[in-house]
Amino acid sequence: MKRVLAFVLLLAGCSTAQPSPSTPNITVFAAASLTESFQKLGKEFEAAHPGTKVTFNFGGSSALAQQINQGAPADVFASAAPANMKQVTDTGAITAAPTTFAKNTLQIAVPQGNPGKVTDLADFAKADLKIALCAEQVPCGAAAKKVFAAAGVTAAPDTLEQDVKAVLTKVSLGEVDAALVYRTDVRAAGAKVEGKDFAEASGAVNDYPIAPLAKAPAEAKDFVNFVLSERGRAVLTEAGFAAP
Amino acid sequence: MRSRLPVVLVLPAIAGLAFLLVPLAGLLVKAPWASLPTQLFSAEVGQALRLSLVCASLATVVCLVLGVPLAWLLARGDLPGRGLLRALVTVPLVLPPVVGGVALLLVLGRRGVVGQHLDQWFGISLPFTTAGVVLAEAFVAMPFLVISVEGALRAADPRYEEAAATLGASRWLTFRRVTLPSVMPGVVAGTVLCWARALGEFGATITFAGNFPGRTTTMPLAVYLALETDPDAAIVLSIVLLLVSVAVLAGLRDRWIRA
Incomplete structure (x- = not known):
């Protein structure tokens, strides 16, 4: 009992030692x-x-x-x-x-080594490539939609992911050949993801x-x-x- | 003579019921009822709902075909390390579903341990397909079936099986004619749990199978994405999923249990 009391007092002491709100x-x-x-x-x-x-x-x-x-x-x-x-x-x-x-601008994200040989936005229309995009409801998806419309490319995505991190998971595991995400996300994803600039990116700057x-x-x-x-x-x- | 129900049981029971039902009531109260009919009959919702029902049912079939024998093995098989095996079977229950989805990608993905051979030899690629949805749902839902059937098997009296064996029945015949009928309530309960879990599956599905309307967008995925831009639509979608699942479960369960 005494020990418990001492512990409680100790805790009380700690709380008063915290910095004042000033x-x-x-x-x-x-x-x-x-x-x-x-x-x-x-x-x-x-x-x-x-x-x-x-x-x-x-x-x-x-x-x-x-x-x-x-x-x-x-x-x-x-x-x-x-x-x-x-x-x-x-x-x-x-x-x-x-x-x-x-x-922030969009960049094409490809797995290390670029197995799908993706070079520009037109590659997103190829049916034999696996493509991931963000869903239109989230900002990166809305930006991608804008870029494709401006470039006149009809993208053939295999999946519309719920956020940027989910897209990058699929790219870094090599499950997709290409994705469209923000440049900063490519940078943060590390060595397993390569970023490629494309001319039409200037159409959707955030x-x-x-x-x-x-x-x-x-x-x-x-x-x-x-x-x-x-x-x-x-x-x-x-x-x-x-x-x- | 019936004795009165003890208060110590009735009070927590009522509290438990309220705890489960009040959030549902909240959903119903907040629902924009006016837009419900248009949502219900929109092409997208119909597509997602159909896909959800088909995938959950197929996943349940997969779970029954693989899960009932597995439960039998765990309950009756004389295996070394059975306790450990039993614990491992329940791993998908504790694993966050998103992690389960990543694990499936690592094994069955295009670059996965098994998946790369499926791709090279047979040209089969499971991620981003409806088959992928079924697999992800089955992975998450199977433990519910296995645990429930195994529990029933262990509670069943083994003397009936022994009697069948002494009368000359093979183990397969005994299983079909004696064991399975005696644990039927457990199998039904497990199937119901399994189907319900598969129907609501989100994390493993979106991670392994991705999200594409008509192919892999099940109702939970549609709800999640609607939440980003239109919370009202998300509530309506959730209610549609709830109503359909309650109707199916209530309808089927009564029929099975009477049978």
């Missing part, structure tokens, strides 16, 4: 595709601003926008699409004008806007500026993003 903590809601680059930027920001803690919530941009509009404690919102940013500025949760900080929330502390604006800085640009370029 420490500047900022919470960044960011699109899932920004996970690696923003985590890196967050660490660098913390190092440059001693005492500041940056917490991330990564997810699909539409889900994040809904969470913010329902009162989730966000200080910065970085969206993978202007449409989702607009959902938040419409409710007044963000009053500052969002800034485009990166662009803008990434960022903005601090209206009621966020001053550090939120600092973080946004850090993302927009030279250093921020360098980290994003490394991940495969294009400059705005």
